[in-house]
Amino acid sequence: MSAPTLERPAPDEAALQRQFDATIAADHRIEPRDWMPEGYRRTLIRQVAQHAHSEIIGMQPEGDWLLAAPSLRRKAILLAKVQDEAGHGMYLYSAAETLGADRADLTDKLIERKQKYSSIFNYPTLSYADVGVIGWLVDGAAICNQVPLCRSSYGPYARAMIRICKEESFHQRQGYELLMTMMRGTDEQRAMVQDSVDRWWWPSLMMFGPPDDDSPNSAQSMAWGIKRHSNDELRQRFVDMSVPQAEFLGVTLPDPDLTWDEQSGHWRFGAIDWDEFKRVISGHGPANDERIARRRAARDDNAWVTEAATAYARKHDGGRPAEEHAGSAA
Amino acid sequence: MYEALDHAHGGEGHWAFGTGFDEPLAGVDTTVPDGIDPADLGEYCLVLGDDALVLAQRLTQWITAAPELEEEVAIANVALDLLGQARLLLARAGSVGVLGRSRDRATESIPDEDALAYFRDLDEFRNSGLVEAPNGDFARTMVRLLVAATVRLAVFTRLRGSRDPVLAAIAAKGVNELAYHRDHAARWVLRLGDGTAESHRRAQAAADTVWPLLADVFTATDVERRLTEAGVAVDPADVREEVSSVLTQVLDQATLRVPAWPADTAPRGRVGEHGPELAELLGTLQGLARQHPAATW
Numbered sequence: 215m216s217a218p219t220l221e222r223p224a225p226d227e228a229a230l231q232r233q234f235d236a237t238i239a240a241d242h243r244i245e246p247r248d249w250m251p252e253g254y255r256r257t258l259i260r261q262v263a264q265h266a267h268s269e270i271i272g273m274q275p276e277g278d279w280l281l282a283a284p285s286l287r288r289k290a291i292l293l294a295k296v297q298d299e300a301g302h303g304m305y306l307y308s309a310a311e312t313l314g315a316d317r318a319d320l321t322d323k324l325i326e327r328k329q330k331y332s333s334i335f336n337y338p339t340l341s342y343a344d345v346g347v348i349g350w351l352v353d354g355a356a357i358c359n360q361v362p363l364c365r366s367s368y369g370p371y372a373r374a375m376i377r378i379c380k381e382e383s384f385h386q387r388q389g390y391e392l393l394m395t396m397m398r399g400t401d402e403q404r405a406m407v408q409d410s411v412d413r414w415w416w417p418s419l420m421m422f423g424p425p426d427d428d429s430p431n432s433a434q435s436m437a438w439g440i441k442r443h444s445n446d447e448l449r450q451r452f453v454d455m456s457v458p459q460a461e462f463l464g465v466t467l468p469d470p471d472l473t474w475d476e477q478s479g480h481w482r483f484g485a486i487d488w489d490e491f492k493r494v495i496s497g498h499g500p501a502n503d504e505r506i507a508r509r510r511a512a513r514d515d516n517a518w519v520t521e522a523a524t525a526y527a528r529k530h531d532g533g534r535p536a537e538e539h540a541g542s543a544a
Numbered sequence: 545m546y547e548a549l550d551h552a553h554g555g556e557g558h559w560a561f562g563t564g565f566d567e568p569l570a571g572v573d574t575t576v577p578d579g580i581d582p583a584d585l586g587e588y589c590l591v592l593g594d595d596a597l598v599l600a601q602r603l604t605q606w607i608t609a610a611p612e613l614e615e616e617v618a619i620a621n622v623a624l625d626l627l628g629q630a631r632l633l634l635a636r637a638g639s640v641g642v643l644g645r646s647r648d649r650a651t652e653s654i655p656d657e658d659a660l661a662y663f664r665d666l667d668e669f670r671n672s673g674l675v676e677a678p679n680g681d682f683a684r685t686m687v688r689l690l691v692a693a694t695v696r697l698a699v700f701t702r703l704r705g706s707r708d709p710v711l712a713a714i715a716a717k718g719v720n721e722l723a724y725h726r727d728h729a730a731r732w733v734l735r736l737g738d739g740t741a742e743s744h745r746r747a748q749a750a751a752d753t754v755w756p757l758l759a760d761v762f763t764a765t766d767v768e769r770r771l772t773e774a775g776v777a778v779d780p781a782d783v784r785e786e787v788s789s790v791l792t793q794v795l796d797q798a799t800l801r802v803p804a805w806p807a808d809t810a811p812r813g814r815v816g817e818h819g820p821e822l823a824e825l826l827g828t829l830q831g832l833a834r835q836h837p838a839a840t841w
Contacts, residue, residue, distance in 0.1 A: 286630065297621070523735050525743075
């Protein structure tokens with residue numbers, strides 16, 4: 215018989231791990247207060263932060279056309295879309311914060327290039343057709359990637375993804391509708407659409423990440439339920455979905471090897487230039503420097519604003535920064 | 545009959561912060577009531593519409609450059625509201641046949657709102673110098689928004705009783721939006737004025753730069769005078785006291801000195817006199833549409 219003790223029993227790591235494993239096995243959700251292995255937490259923070267960064271950096275290539283959108287209706291659609299992306303970034307940073315991360319710290323890591331974002335946003339938008347093609351192909355690829363994440367084992371991320379996917383699918387339809395309108399327009403507009411598809415098709419395929427035999431973290435992420443399908447599987451799904459859409463639109467996808475494989479019921483496509491992918495993801499794409507420079511300027515040039523808001527809150531709201539903003543009263 | 549306007553922002557649940565994108569005046573009876581001169585009415589709609597369009601464009605320049613993500617969302621909201629007001633007002637001008645020289649260049653298939661926004665020249669724009677001035681830093685942007693929203697809210701509140709039912713409905717819809725814009729800007733002016741020494745200095749400099757832009761805001765044009773008499777428009781002189789009182793209250797609370805009110809001058813922007821800054825803004829706004837005058841988007 216041991217003497218009674220006031221100390222709580224030391225957490226039994228093995229028991230907690232068993233409980234975690236059972237939750238994952240039963241396909242239930244892990245919530246912020248649940249115990250989770252450090253590796254799971256770290257991997258998720260990285261995954262969610264990269265996703266958040268992608269939303270925020272992704273505002274830039276399309277945002278470059280906001281001031282020059284060729285009709286007021288298109289300007290309103292694009293502005294609402296870019297605004298949605300800021301909103302997505304906010305939900306995702308909040309999801310990362312439930313894991314113990316801090317938004318300002320994650321932003322610093324983005325600016326210091328210690329965390330990545332989707333390589334696709336390092337390509338420039340050269341014509342207004344790019345706005346439509348980003349909606350159709352880039353948002354389309356994002357949807358293929360993200361719909362399975364609505365079943366992520368981490369509750370806050372899964373719930374954020376449900377809302378984000380609904381909005382993404384709306385953006386995709388808006389993008390496709392712009393392209394349809396342009397294809398019904400002048401010869402110049404049709405040429406713009408084809409040129410844009412030529413430039414964005416391959417980078418869109420790269421959005422699914424390296425091929426399965428070169429994706430070192432995938433197996434563990436699949437086991438943890440924070441990745442649901444392999445990169446190649448999702449890429450194939452995207453190609454199968456996009457080929458008939460391209461046909462209906464009246465554009466040619468820039469891949470001479472694209473052929474229908476009766477036996478498997480899939481479209482077979484040509485070799486992806488993985489050297490280009492590695493170059494762009496490691497910081498040497500056409501627009502990497504510009505994208506990061508703009509984030510840095512937004513942080514540094516406005517630091518005095520944030521300091522003022524904090525000082526004001528200290529004086530008037532008992533030290534808590536005001537959480538007003540966002541959302542019209544209308 | 546005018547409910548369509550009030551519901552332009554409804555039924556878009558799949559958007560984070562909904563907005564309607566369709567033809568602005570679709571389904572609305574655009575008949576001009578007896579005794580109202582359509583040319584004057586259209587001209588007045590350009591005055592109100594151009595203010596909204598130019599300020600929306602200025603605010604949009606902040607997108608991807610704002611201090612916080614929350615502020616990106618808020619600024620985009622304000623810009624979207626103003627863009628929506630601009631579209632309705634330009635469409636109203638077009639519906640009464642006021643299209644300036646834009647129709648010489650824009651093809652038939654281009655809707656009136658776009659013909660007016662994209663194919664008018666600098667001297668045909670009717671916006672005030674207040675919205676045309678560059679953004680400057682965040683303090684100047686917010687002080688200008690405060691001033692512009694305060695003036696516009698005062699005008700729109702009165703316009704709800706306009707004899708033109710379309711204008712009255714546009715104003716009724718806009719009042720809620722403008723109350724939010726004014727509130728959002730006022731909160732920032734408070735934070736900046738009463739924040740740090742640096743933000744106070746910038747906010748004061750902003751007020752000192754923005755106040756002189758009020759010089760021609762309260763002087764009615766001939767069109768405004770005639771339409772005020774006809775019960776259609778609001779004489780800007782009538783809102784001066786309200787505007788002055790609101791601004792003084794906000795600046796006082798923000799511990800800022802209220803700059804001297806400028807002497808009234810004859811209308812400038814309202815009669816088409818603009819500076820190089822508007823020329824630059826329009827160059828960006830109109831460039832692509834003008835490169836492809838036969839295109840529809």
